[in-house]
Amino acid sequence: MGARLLGGATAAVLVFGGLGAIGAAAAPKGPGPRYTAGAAGAGDAYFPFAGNGGYDVQHYDLDLDYTPPAPAPAPLEGRLDGTATIDLVATQDLDRFNLDLRGMEVESLTVNGKTAAAVAPPMAGAEVDGAAYWHVQDDDARVWELTVQPRPKLKAGQRATVVIQYGGVTTQPEDIEEALYGWVTTRDGAMVASEPDGSMTWYPVSDHQTDKASYSFAITVPEGKVAVANGIQPKPEETADGLTTWYWDAPDAQASYLTTASVGDFELRETRYSSSGVPIIDAVDLDLAPNRLATTNASLARQADMIDFFENRFGPYPFTAYGSIVDDDDIGYALETQTRPIYSTQAGEGTVAHELAHQWFGDAVSPERWQDIWLNEGWATYAGWMWTEEAGGRTAQQSFNAWYAPARTPAYWQLQIGDPGPMGLFATQVYNRGAGTLHALRVEVGDEAFFEGTRLWLERYDDSAATADDFRAVYEEVSGEDLDEFFETWLYDQVKPPADWVQP
Template sequence: MTPRNRTGAAAGGLAAALISLALLAGGCTEATGGVRGTPGTAGLRDPYFPKLGNGGYDVRHYALTLAYDPGSGRLDGTAEITARATQDLSAFNLDLAGLTVDRASVDGAPAAVNRAGNELTLRPREEIREGAEFRTVVRYAGVPEAITDADGSEEGWLRTADGAVAVGQPAGSMTWFPGNHHPSDKAAYELTLTVPAGLEAISNGVRTSRRTTADGRVTSVWQAPEPMASYLATVAIGRYETEETGGKGNASTTTAPVLTAAERSVADASAALRGEIPEILARQTRRFGPYPFSTAGAIVTADGTLGYALETQTRPVFPAASFDRTTLVHELAHQWFGNSVSPATWRDLWLNEGFATYAEWLYTEEFEHVPARTHFERAFAQDANWAFSPADPPSAENLFDPPVYQRGAMVLHKLRETVGDATFDRILRGWPAKYRHANASTADFTAYAESVAGRDLDALWDVWLYGDGRPESP
């Protein structure tokens, strides 16, 4: 993402107490009296968003069927969620904001549904055993409302004059589908989108079909087979012009097919830069290793809807005013750093933004003859970059502040100067290879860098990654 614009007793008594707790929790007892399943936790205790995500299961696949009426703003949805239980489950939660649930089922049987704020609790007819795969279907509808974040920016389902744009960092995806909305639970996706005739519906991944329905509407199906954190899912509905091109590069740098979409009012102005995406990806592939997804592209919207660009998986979203080469390089680099290697918690966001910012510095170093050291010195001189350490923002409001981006990139440049270019290049390619389509933490990164460098780097981390103040010299 680019930085956001600010405008959100006795033994008997103990046994009885345990039985009561089990009943309250929805646990079942066998003939032997042993307690079986318990509810999955509501929230994963993330350092900045403790209620986001849910415990007790791991989602494998989302199949989302959505129909949208731009006139009324109504969204009708069916979410089919395939997951694996990580404990014996008597009940489990999904994150969903605002929309009304009509009914739900688990493995084909109706499930009881309770709602408390953004927490949707489902109690299946029969408990789910640890390790079992189960299928949940939730039917829901309503007019989605955007979320205003702590920093004043808006995310979620953002309504436009003739459609909508859905973006979800960090929590906005729960405004348009129920799920386990924490980046640690990644899954594959299929999105089936139905919209009025004359409109396009763009999403992540590969479009596998587009057809006109009996009532004259248009249905598109998008497949995103690689694991994706829910905040990277996107939908763009409106009058878009699309363009498809093949991958570009030699046998060692070939990138995936590219599909771009731009609202008609900005299609001509954005066409030339959209056409550069295959070549930019080919250059990044040479630097970062194989491109991690089966398709690539971009979505360019008219100004007035988004105040920032976002690295939505395979197809980043840009407001027209932010669609420049530097921002494009940044968001495409996220496909490796942030999308394929995703943060373990939101505290690890600097790994996304520091790498994507450093990708900008590398690009200008190679193609504009501006050394990365020059960017480093400029960032060093800016007081805003020293407000806090990139590995420990003081609050959710500060997650997208300059230290996460600029000082995060400074950490990487100091690492490069410390270990040398050859070792740094091995880290740059090896890190997204080691954690391809997985999650990783700051501790994972520092340990990996030290393993490649073959030495302790605590002195570097203590000053540049965790230090409170600006060093005397860069």
């Protein structure tokens, strides 16, 4: 998430995810395979219904048709229709399994070319939504599950292709109490930012970062609109009958919350390259105010230098491409969508450095559980401190001092950044105390061990997810120190950390 943080009433975005777990069906008795239902969630304590169990998605192919809202004063409503082709592998003998989907109506669903059979609803109050599937929705518990029963059943290790046709009206809720996220309808298109569990608003998905997959996109919009997604363009856009289809391919493992398919009046800029050969593709809204456009242009011009700097510190850039989407619509934050972060209203240099650093910290290596989000935001913030020093500004130590020195209320220090709770995921402490934790760790183990540990962390867990315990183990390995007390102090103590790890 970007440097402009969610706060106040907007933080209610974090209630999505559910309040409990849907139990699996009882396994049949007797000899032979014991087919059961895949879990209705990935097991995250903060978002129990995000993600699903029983299978591992390999690839999503998303064929989307989007009609943006008509000009004002028409209602701010668009129309999204899609076909999602999902390639997955069963990890257990499956009688049925779930996908996450909300706000969309399913028109058809097949597994390996055969219509999925209806199943008994896995929770009270579920409603039948057609003959081919059950669509489970419990708005009070914030649960949105699409339960699929394949016939024949799936055996562990078996590959399957699920094809779902779906669609619905997209809008922005009135009197919204949570930040805009997911498929955010704008007057000129859509700004798509899905952290933590908003991808389910625009395609059926196992919506948790422990189930990464590759992606391909074909996005059809009215001629004149530009659609931008993750990765690279495998072929040029095609226009016919007043519609243009844009193609994007993201072959690297990618968490669902990092997907985007933003639509707008963008200038798609000519590809540039970092010195290591990373292609940089930017999309900048044509309607940015002149002062914001000037800020944006100056910041984006430094992306190649930033890639060079971070590669020198962290190791090779982890994906096939990079770039930015800068939209004139203000959703209140920036987000590190993989290979192509989004920025609302403008892209400032510090925010660009922050979102670029996320490509290593959060995207290549994701938090296995949302409580460890400080590993994302602390690292991106600290990398921003490092870039400021590289660019001739204050040093990382001075940035640390500027955060650490001021007097703060006891309430500020009471938030445990190692377990901030679902309502605290984007609290400022997660960012700044997270960055302070990393600087204090650097002081504790020394520069050589600190950067050795950084590279080992990224190499060991690349294209996957890991926990704060895994992170501690890496630094104990490279430093030879017992760091239990250090991490307990910096992540969980509800008082200001002592100056033991602070340089003057």
